[in-house]
Amino acid sequence: MSDNLSKDTLLTDDLLLQARNLSHKFDYTLFDNINLSLHKKESIAIIGNSGSGKSTLLNILSSLLKPTSGQVLFKQKNLYSLNKNDILDIRREKFGIIFQAHYLFRGFTGFDNLKISSLLSNNQINDDLLQELDIAHVMKQNVGELSGGQQQRLSIARIITKKPEIIFADEPTGNLDKQTAKVVMSYLNNYIKNNNAGMILVTHEHDLAWQCDKVFELNNFKLQEK
């Protein structure tokens, strides 16, 4: 095998997600011909003005929305060419999607919410994680009694309990003060480094974006690396 070939193989093995020539429009074109690659242990931030299409792009990358044209490949599998059940399996087992609306089970305790995730994924609840996110002491309370920031951290803990291969996060620290946001970001970044995972994060906060390995701006229909 030539050096070049082995290098290519290595790079391909490292590739988690690839967007090829993505375009999307609702009433008007949001973006056109976007390409992006995410590798293991890599975190990518996408910044851009409100309304520029960041959330739409993240929905497309995370299997939730079929693009007008183009492809999203998860480890060489073309997501939108798979049947519904295969997409669901990937979303459930491999992807951790953190959105602003947390979809926690209300009326249940924090612990119950984590337990469900732990049972579904066959992974243990990690007590260090709860300490680090400073929610260990509220696990017995009902979700509805938690502050917005505690709910947000609980939803992050729930996603991490699944041990996803890719974390997709849309403004994951929107409800948190600056210091807590920093702790959460460094936790997410450590998680992907220690678990061979990747992360794509959407934020309008440039400070947070620069805690990621790469930063791209969605502007004028294009994604440009900063």
Ligand SMILES: Nc1ncnc2c1ncn2[C@@H]1O[C@H](COP(=O)(O)OP(=O)(O)O)[C@@H](O)[C@H]1O
């Ligand atoms: N499901 C939808 N149907 C029609 N228009 C939409 C839909 N989702 C988002 N949009 C529009 O697309 C544009 C980009 O939205 P969004 O991706 O949420 O941007 P951002 O996250 O950068 O603020 C907005 O003008 C929004 O109104």
Ligand SMILES: [Mg+2]
């Ligand atoms: Mg958005």
